[in-house]
Amino acid sequence: MQGKNATGLHAELIEVLTPLRRYCYSLTGNPYDADDLLQDTLERLLERGAPSDADIRKWAFRICRNRWIDEMRFRNVRAAQDIGDMPDAAVFDGEAAIEGHIELSQAETAIASLAPEFREVLMLVAVEGMKYKEAAELIDIPVGTVMSRLARARHQLVEYGSSDGDDGVQGESANVVPIKRGGK
Amino acid sequence: MTTITDEMLSAFLDGELGASQADEVRAALDSDPALRARLAKFEQADATMRDAASNVVDRRLPQSVMAMLAGEKTSVAPLKAHRPRRLGGSRFWPTALAASIALVLGLTIGVLYQGARLGNTVGSNAQIAARVAPGDPLFEALESTPSGQSVAFGEAGGSIQPMLSFASASGDPCREFMAVGSDDAVRAVACRERNSWRIDFAVRSESAGTKNGYQTASASDARLVSDYISDVMVGDAFGRETETEVMAEGWRGK
Numbered sequence: 001m002q003g004k005n006a007t008g009l010h011a012e013l014i015e016v017l018t019p020l021r022r023y024c025y026s027l028t029g030n031p032y033d034a035d036d037l038l039q040d041t042l043e044r045l046l047e048r049g050a051p052s053d054a055d056i057r058k059w060a061f062r063i064c065r066n067r068w069i070d071e072m073r074f075r076n077v078r079a080a081q082d083i084g085d086m087p088d089a090a091v092f093d094g095e096a097a098i099e100g101h102i103e104l105s106q107a108e109t110a111i112a113s114l115a116p117e118f119r120e121v122l123m124l125v126a127v128e129g130m131k132y133k134e135a136a137e138l139i140d141i142p143v144g145t146v147m148s149r150l151a152r153a154r155h156q157l158v159e160y161g162s163s164d165g166d167d168g169v170q171g172e173s174a175n176v177v178p179i180k181r182g183g184k
Numbered sequence: 185m186t187t188i189t190d191e192m193l194s195a196f197l198d199g200e201l202g203a204s205q206a207d208e209v210r211a212a213l214d215s216d217p218a219l220r221a222r223l224a225k226f227e228q229a230d231a232t233m234r235d236a237a238s239n240v241v242d243r244r245l246p247q248s249v250m251a252m253l254a255g256e257k258t259s260v261a262p263l264k265a266h267r268p269r270r271l272g273g274s275r276f277w278p279t280a281l282a283a284s285i286a287l288v289l290g291l292t293i294g295v296l297y298q299g300a301r302l303g304n305t306v307g308s309n310a311q312i313a314a315r316v317a318p319g320d321p322l323f324e325a326l327e328s329t330p331s332g333q334s335v336a337f338g339e340a341g342g343s344i345q346p347m348l349s350f351a352s353a354s355g356d357p358c359r360e361f362m363a364v365g366s367d368d369a370v371r372a373v374a375c376r377e378r379n380s381w382r383i384d385f386a387v388r389s390e391s392a393g394t395k396n397g398y399q400t401a402s403a404s405d406a407r408l409v410s411d412y413i414s415d416v417m418v419g420d421a422f423g424r425e426t427e428t429e430v431m432a433e434g435w436r437g438k
Contacts, residue, residue: 126198
């Protein structure tokens with residue numbers, strides 16, 4: 001497999017940097033972890049390269065996704081092994097947000113209420129403009145699952161908005177089951 | 185009247201419905217104000233996602249990412265010097281993974297031996313792979329200490345704490361452990377060979393001068409070790425039962 005040369009890869013990465021950063025955010029749900037994941041992904045890409053015929057956005061998204069899964073698995077293992085008192089186990093998530101003095105916008109707070117798999121499809125389709133089929137291939141799930149996740153993502157955001165009580169929506173919100181925060 | 189589900193409405197919004205279903209949704213929208221309101225809400229939900237995304241990308245990129253994209257060369261230097269300290273971005277990453285690994289390859293078996301005297305021992309006569317043989321206190325610690333427990337090591341209050349056990353791609357059982365000395369700590373991954381534990385990866389963190397300083401200083405170093413483990417680990421880390429079993433069998437690779 002002929003790889004992209006370093007300069008070419010570099011240039012292409014700069015082009016997909018913003019979509020990649022958004023995608024990282026859709027997985028992590030907060031901008032701090034997103035930038036960590038972004039850096040991690042870029043490092044991996046620069047280190048390993050990409051096939052010369054690769055669509056760099058797809059390639060980068062896939063690597064990003066795998067890095068995120070590894071990270072989650074690692075966190076879960078650590079939590080399960082009850083070594084939560086190791087400071088490094090806890091430090092990655094959230095601490096920066098507390099220390100960072102950067103306020104999340106209302107939109108970011110709303111998005112943080114979605115589970116990662118919902119955020120992900122909504123980002124890919126509503127922001128990146130992917131077709132369901134493309135998103136399904138990237139995530140490796142059936143197209144029908146993309147469709148149902150999107151519907152649920154939108155439903156939950158609508159409910160999130162109406163439970164704020166600030167947009168004057170009447171009626172239905174009384175029957176709404178509270179949304180779980182932070183995903184499953 | 186047909187019921188238009190959220191899924192249909194959502195797919196309609198994305199232009200992903202077939203012609204007949206799309207017509208069905210259009211007809212329903214014509215006659216049903218509540219459905220039109222629902223569609224408007226869905227569009228709003230999308231707008232929320234777009235807003236959040238643009239807030240995120242409007243923030244300054246971490247310096248470390250910019251440096252990487254600028255193609256800046258990084259030199260091999262102590263991890264401490266690389267660790268970004270709240271430069272408007274992440275603090276968890278040294279700028280160059282490769283540089284950090286180059287640094288830690290300087291560890292010798294002596295560094296680990298000395299436990300409490302870990303500091304200032306990264307010498308110029310570095311050896312790359314250390315092997316720890318039976319009879320060595322570190323060997324015993326790796327051989328029989330369950331993850332999460334710590335055993336005394338060296339003379340000045342040092343300790344060894346295995347943290348995690350797992351199977352590597354090569355089939356060897358491996359362990360992540362931390363060796364803590366008075367003014368620094370080493371996080372390392374050791375894999376069991378036939379007659380020894382082989383140190384495959386290690387990162388030394390200097391303490392910030394306080395007794396527990398190494399803990400706060402080591403977040404990014406811990407990440408390096410996590411990354412390394414993610415690369416070499418097959419399957420999940422051992423649970424307690426598996427670890428106990430493997431330990432009882434003398435760490436024979438499965």
